[in-house]
Amino acid sequence: MADLLDLDAEVFHDYLSEVLALVQAAAPPQPRILDLGSGSGTGSIALARHFPQSAVTAVDLSEDMLRHLRHRAAEAGLGDRVRTVQADLDAGWPALEPVDLAWASASMHHLADPDRVLADLFATIRPGGLLTVVELGSFPRFLPAGLTGFEERAHAIADAARHAQMPHIGSDWGPVLSKAGFTVEAERPFTVDLSDPLPAATGRYARASLGRLRTGIGDRLDAADRATLDALLADDGPESVLHRPDLNVRTERTVWLARRP
Ligand SMILES: C[S@@+](CC[C@H](N)C(=O)[O-])C[C@H]1O[C@@H](n2cnc3c(N)ncnc32)[C@H](O)[C@@H]1O
Secondary structure, eight states, rough: OOHHHHHHHHHHHHHHHHHHHHHHHHSSSEEEHHHHHHHHOOOOOHHHHSSSTTTEEEEEEEEEHHHHHHHHHHHHHHTTTEEEEOOOOOOOOOOOOOOEEEEEEGGGGSOOOHHHHHHHHHHHEEEEEEEEEEEEEEEEEETTTTTTHHHHHHHHHHHHHHHHHHHHTTTTTHHHHHHHHHHEEEEEEEEEOOOSSSSHHHHHHHHHHHHHHHHHHGSSSSSSHHHHHHHOOSSSSEEEEEEETOOOEEEEEEEEEEOOO
């Protein structure tokens, strides 16, 4: 999973830069930053780079993710400004210092009770501080015409499974943030549609993403679709996403900027 998230950051580099420019324009110059559900550290590291005087705290349930994040931060020369806190936010709020800027990308929907976590987050953000929430509109698509029918069938099965597990996935967070007391200053949809020249990591990202589909719902595909997926995931061969020249990358994400009054 950490590798998939790192590849996501590489392939969606331009989108991430745009989001960070929005945040930079709205946040104070030397913020104390909190990254909630930090995963492999995409947000923590990008924020530490964009705010060179900042101190970043990354919170995640998974110690494996946090170990990976610490390694990435150290490699990027940011080890002294990025610290990690292992915590299950569903179980309670960890002891955290007040922050000026919080970031929750593709993590709010994992929570059992986002309202409770947002109440704790609201209390942790200083008055005037900013919260950025990112939600996924769709999981990335990669395949060309002729394979989009297969890709949509596979995602329909995966989406149904995700919705059963994570009822808040795809939520419209604006009203939820307002209810928690934040003032929503911006809601910005991003439609990413990448074609030639694609980022170098695209094939590996496609394979990691489709590989998760194989593990998650492969046994629920019919035999023909499973064979298609296996050919796409092969190391070699003309169908393999590692080698085929006709991939593109399409996804949708929404970003909210919300301020504690
Ligand atoms: C889809 S990943 C997003 C990671 C990162 N924010 C990004 O955009 O790349 C969601 C992260 O939320 C974390 N997470 C899920 N449930 C959590 C919980 N109850 N408490 C803390 N973190 C949680 C997962 O471990 C995972 O790293």
